[in-house]
Amino acid sequence: MGEEAKEDFEPKIIGFTCNWCTYAGADLAGTSRKKYPPNVRLIRLMCSGRLDPMFVLKVLLNGADAVFIGGCHPGECHYIKGNFYARRRIAAIRTILKQFGLDNRVRAEWCSASEGDKFARIMKEMAEDIKKLGPNPMRGKIL
Amino acid sequence: MKGTELKYEDLEGLLKGLLDKKTVDCLILPHKVGNNVAYMMVTDKNKIEPPAPAIFAPSFSVNAANIVKGWTIKEKIGIVAKPCEIRAAIELIKLKQIDKESVLLISVDCSGAFKNQDYADHYGEIGDWVDSAKIEELKGKGIAIREACAICDHRLADVGDIGIARVDGEKVLVTGITDMGLDALSAAELSLEDKEIERKGEKEKIAADAKKKEEELAKISSMEELEEFLRDCIVCKNCRDMCPVCYCKECFFDQPLGNPVGGDLLNLSKLRGAVGVPANQLMYHLTRVYHVSTTCVGCGACEDACPKDIPLTRLYPVIAEKVQEIFEYVPGRDVEEPLPFVTYEEEELEDKLR
Ligand code: SF4
Ligand code: SF4
Ligand code: FES
Numbered sequence: 001m002g003e004e005a006k007e008d009f010e011p012k013i014i015g016f017t018c019n020w021c022t023y024a025g026a027d028l029a030g031t032s033r034k035k036y037p038p039n040v041r042l043i044r045l046m047c048s049g050r051l052d053p054m055f056v057l058k059v060l061l062n063g064a065d066a067v068f069i070g071g072c073h074p075g076e077c078h079y080i081k082g083n084f085y086a087r088r089r090i091a092a093i094r095t096i097l098k099q100f101g102l103d104n105r106v107r108a109e110w111c112s113a114s115e116g117d118k119f120a121r122i123m124k125e126m127a128e129d130i131k132k133l134g135p136n137p138m139r140g141k142i143l
Numbered sequence: 144m145k146g147t148e149l150k151y152e153d154l155e156g157l158l159k160g161l162l163d164k165k166t167v168d169c170l171i172l173p174h175k176v177g178n179n180v181a182y183m184m185v186t187d188k189n190k191i192e193p194p195a196p197a198i199f200a201p202s203f204s205v206n207a208a209n210i211v212k213g214w215t216i217k218e219k220i221g222i223v224a225k226p227c228e229i230r231a232a233i234e235l236i237k238l239k240q241i242d243k244e245s246v247l248l249i250s251v252d253c254s255g256a257f258k259n260q261d262y263a264d265h266y267g268e269i270g271d272w273v274d275s276a277k278i279e280e281l282k283g284k285g286i287a288i289r290e291a292c293a294i295c296d297h298r299l300a301d302v303g304d305i306g307i308a309r310v311d312g313e314k315v316l317v318t319g320i321t322d323m324g325l326d327a328l329s330a331a332e333l334s335l336e337d338k339e340i341e342r343k344g345e346k347e348k349i350a351a352d353a354k355k356k357e358e359e360l361a362k363i364s365s366m367e368e369l370e371e372f373l374r375d376c377i378v379c380k381n382c383r384d385m386c387p388v389c390y391c392k393e394c395f396f397d398q399p400l401g402n403p404v405g406g407d408l409l410n411l412s413k414l415r416g417a418v419g420v421p422a423n424q425l426m427y428h429l430t431r432v433y434h435v436s437t438t439c440v441g442c443g444a445c446e447d448a449c450p451k452d453i454p455l456t457r458l459y460p461v462i463a464e465k466v467q468e469i470f471e472y473v474p475g476r477d478v479e480e481p482l483p484f485v486t487y488e489e490e491e492l493e494d495k496l497r
Binding site for chain 1: 363364365366367368369370395415417418419423424425426429430432433436437462465466469470483484487489490491492493495496497
């Protein structure tokens with residue numbers, strides 16, 4: 001865990017969120033003053049189907065502690081099938097990362113624009129889970 | 144299944160017939176070169192040498208599917224190769240890198256193969272053909288088949304359009320697997336009859352054996368172990384170039400982002416304080432693991448190609464198998480079966496997301 005005491009460790013989470021649902025859900029959480037830990041940096045995608053699993057690899061190899069992916073509920077993708085394809089890609093990349101013990105740093109959720117509460121809850125859970133896990137072993141590595 | 148039993152020497156006539164009757168315009172075929180075998184592309188039937196036992200030689204050089212990658216012309220090519228090579232060709236058809244109507248895929252029984260240089264060096268001991276007992280005996284003498292072959296459970300000639308199975312003595316059983324295959328055999332004037340070629344027992348034995356061997360393989364189970372495993376990798380990308388199912392016209396790792404040079408490289412170092420060079424070693428391998436995860440046939444061509452002797456079979460095929468399991472997909476099993484990433488079920492995989 002390095003020199004950092006676990007309690008002081010503030011995880012860095014990168015979130016890839018769909019413009020039409022989770023990104024708006026995060027916005028709603030903010031405007032309705034739902035409290036959640038400030039560990040996540042969101043990157044807006046036009047659809048979860050835009051997520052290239054290479055993004056996940058790059059984030060983890062560059063030392064961020066976790067990746068969050070938020071998309072529309074199955075059946076509600078604005079491009080009809082984007083999240084169905086995304087689900088397959090995420091399942092595959094998590095299966096690969098599982099071999100190296102990194103899968104528990106990647107979490108995907110379906111979260112709509114009206115689910116500000118859900119978004120806040122997931123962020124809270126993730127921050128807690130990753131705090132328990134400790135920093136990403138790839139942090140600070142010369143890669 | 145329809146097929147016919149032939150003697151070794153009759154195989155020559157069959158292959159010549161395929162060219163003669165214009166069923167194919169050319170054939171990719173293993174032939175003897177000194178103590179070894181190599182592929183040739185033959186268009187003139189008079190250049191065909193007696194195909195057996197060369198086609199069964201336990202020697203792996205290049206994955207033949209890699210040679211026909213990009214075969215999108217109308218002229219038809221026949222390929223006589225091991226099951227892993229035929230399966231790779233089937234994946235390439237699905238990936239639109241080979242035109243389905245332009246290939247006739249002929250698989251041959253495989254016993255497991257030696258690296259071609261090992262085969263040539265020990266030809267005296269190995270001979271033209273091995274079975275599992277002989278493989279064990281040779282292993283005792285320090286002459287081992289490739290790790291990819293030790294864990295391979297697709298060794299029977301039951302893929303592609305035509306299968307050439309070895310039967311006792313110097314005989315083969317030729318079967319038509321698809322309509323294209325049956326038509327080709329009929330055109331070559333073989334009289335086909337119903338043949339029982341299930342070989343269920345044999346299949347189960349191979350699968351059990353392969354599974355055992357796979358369990359014995361050293362595992363890479365953490366990022367630290369992966370770093371250590373790849374320590375000597377110089378990112379030459381030979382493993383990619385020899386991979387039959389890696390096919391991008393311009394690979395990400397040949398572009399500025401994937402292969403930063405000059406100012407780009409300097410910027411990267413400034414950004415992070417230090418950067419490993421050649422750059423992107425881990426990113427390259429993990430990306431490739433993902434890119435071939437559904438289509439990797441486990442032929443071991445990557446490992447053979449590595450100038451640093453990194454045992455890549457422990458990385459690529461082993462992890463690909465785990466991904467293939469979640470989609471219940473077997474690459475090369477069926478040309479009509481869609482690739483996992485171009486299809487989906489409305490309800491699935493929710494337990495694999497978090
Ligand atoms: S991977 Fe399988 S089919 Fe290919 S050469 Fe080895 S044993 Fe034969
Ligand atoms: S062939 Fe070997 S050295 Fe070259 S990129 Fe692949 S693993 Fe690295
Ligand atoms: S539009 Fe939101 S996941 Fe496709």
